[in-house]
Amino acid sequence: MDFKPEVFTPSYWMEVPAIEGQLTRPRDGGGVLVIGSGLAGVSSAYWLREAGFDDLSMIDFALPHAATFRNCGHILYGTVESMQAMVALHGREAAREIWEFSIGICHEVRDTIKRLNLDADYKQSGYLVMAIDETEDKEIKESIELLGSMGFENHYVDAAKLRQLGFKNVHGARFEAGSAQAHPxxxxxxxxxxxxxxxxxxxxxxxxxxxxxxxxHVVVVTEPWGRLRYDAVVVAANAYNPLLSRYFAERRLVEPFRGQIITSKPLRHDFKVRHPHSFDHGYEYALVTDDNRLMIGGWRNNTPGGEVGTYDIDPNENVVQGLKDFVHQHYAINEAIEWEYSWAGIMAASKTGFPFIGPTTSPRIFTCAGFTGHGFSWAHGSAKLLADIMAGNPIPAVSKYFNPKMA
Ligand SMILES: Cc1cc2nc3c(=O)[nH]c(=O)nc-3n(C[C@H](O)[C@H](O)[C@H](O)COP(=O)(O)OP(=O)(O)OC[C@H]3O[C@@H](n4cnc5c(N)ncnc54)[C@H](O)[C@@H]3O)c2cc1C
Known part of the structure; x- marks a missing residue:
């Protein structure tokens, strides 16, 4: 086991301290307990209260490891799979329904920010998916056509325009206007x-x-507080679910994998691109922060094993170097870049490609987990669906794809 709770390097987002919980014994004896306080945990607590549950507790462990503080701030339409892959895997109608759901949950993040009047640096400025070779460029054009034929708006951006935006060695891109970014x-x-x-x-x-x-009731076995009892429990520990849920471990519903990001010091460079963007089928993803830093992550596909199967969040130096070289190759930046932050975080590769939302073997033990690179919106939106399931509210037909019992 390579999970070392005491070891971590902070991310750029952690310049804003995480609100932490009390260090006393959790209250128990009834009510609903949410395990995990990342995007999925806090969103579950929020939506459960909105759905009428008023005796709510939440606990966490090794909080600084949460992927929620270690991501790139993208809030993206779609899933980790391209539309072509989704159609091939699930058929055209299912792919369309799932894509539509993904749009709804991105808007849910925006609506929550508005409703709660949150200062979260939210911007709905669109998303640029860039091709770094001819084959990918062709795939991007096909993707635009396919999405367009299903009624989803997006358009092609050519290489000349991308050069004006300050990129090098890119062939073309898909621009989709509805995606967004925020401070996680x-x-x-x-x-x-x-x-x-x-x-x-x-x-x-x-x-x-x-x-x-x-x-x-449900018994939650803890250190140091022993056995705690609740009426129902939501397991929202994402990649860590198999370490505490037999249901996840036995079925191998999720596999941990490490994603990695580096972030520069504030630059003088005049970035023309101000929206989230990615390259190479999304394997590299980047953002320009409000204080003009370049944040870029990915490159794990170039490592042996792809960083799968680990809970170790020590950055891999080969990935750090790979990302620096990638920036050199693809951004026209004429100043020496000083890199200030380097961190890793653990996501969950899901067995089905989708999150798991709903009851597990027990009608009292629920889950909201299985988030990969699109977890910002999916965690928040999935938690809303979970609250509706738990409250017995009507749920959309698309929910069947996320049923943990069908995996
Ligand atoms: C490098 C990187 C880049 C990413 N980029 C993006 C992006 O740009 N856009 C996007 O949408 N998504 C991105 N993601 C994915 C996104 O961050 C995650 O999918 C999302 O944060 C998952 O949230 P979560 O609450 O489910 O899990 P986490 O945030 O991982 O939270 C897990 C929770 O479980 C708790 N926990 C763990 N073990 C225990 C235990 N034994 N007992 C009690 N509590 C426990 C932890 O304390 C924590 O509170 C990225 C992830 C990484 C790592």
Whole structure:
């Protein structure tokens, strides 16, 4: 086991401190417990309260490891798969329904920010998906046509325009105007603060080792507080789910994998591109921060094993070098770049390619987990769906793809 809770390098987003829970014994005896306080955990607590649940607790462990503080701030339409891959895997109608759902949940993030009046640096400025070779350029053109034929707006940007935007060695791109970006720590803290103001009991440094149904309640085995009892539990620990949920471990529903990001010091460079962008089928993804830093992640596909199967968040120096070289190759920046931050985080590769949302073997043990590179919107939107499932509200037909029991 390479999970070392005490070891971590901070991310750029962690310049804003995470709100942490109390260090006392969590209250128990009833109510609903949410395990995990990343985007999925706080969103579950938020939507559950909105759905009418008022006895809510949340716990976490090794909080600084959460992927929520270690991502690139993209809020993207779609899933980790391209539309072509989705159609090939699930058929055209299912792919269209899932894409539409993904748009709805991106808008859910925007609407929550508005409703709660959060300062989360949210900008709906679109997303540029760039091709770094001819084959990818062809795929991008096909993708634009396919998405367009399904009624999803997006358009082609040619190489000359990309050069004007300050890129090099790129062939063309797909631009999609609805995607967005935000500060993940500010968003998570804002939603969490709303929950705390409305009575959420939140405790940190509670390590869950098992979650089991016992009679008419759920027992959560913890260190250091022993066995805690609740009426129902939501397991929202994403890549860490298999370490505390037998259901996830036995079925191998998710596999941890490490993503990595580097971030420069503020640059003098006049970035013409101000929206999230990616290259090479999304394997490299980047953002220009409000204080004019270049944040870029990815490159794991160039490593042996692809960084799969690890909980170690020590940055891999080969990836760091790969990312620096990638910037040199693809950005026309005429100044020496000093890199200030380098960090890694653990995401969950899901067995089905989708998150798992709903009850597991027990009707009292629920999950909201299985998020990869699109987790910002998916975690928030999935939590809303979970709250509707738990409250017995009507749910969209598309939910069947996320049913943990069908995996
Ligand atoms: C490098 C990188 C770049 C990314 N870029 C993007 C991006 O640009 N856009 C995007 O949409 N997504 C991106 N993602 C993915 C996104 O960050 C995740 O999908 C999302 O944050 C998952 O949120 P979560 O709450 O499910 O999990 P996490 O944020 O990982 O939270 C897990 C929670 O479980 C708790 N926990 C773990 N073990 C235990 C235990 N034993 N007991 C109790 N609690 C426990 C932790 O304390 C934590 O609170 C990126 C991820 C990485 C790593």
């Amino acid at each position: 720590m500010k968003f998570r803290n804002g939603v969490l603060q709303n929950c705390l103001d409305n009575g959420l009991a939140y405790h940190s440094n509670v390590k869950v080792t098992a979650v089991e149904e016992e009679g008419d």
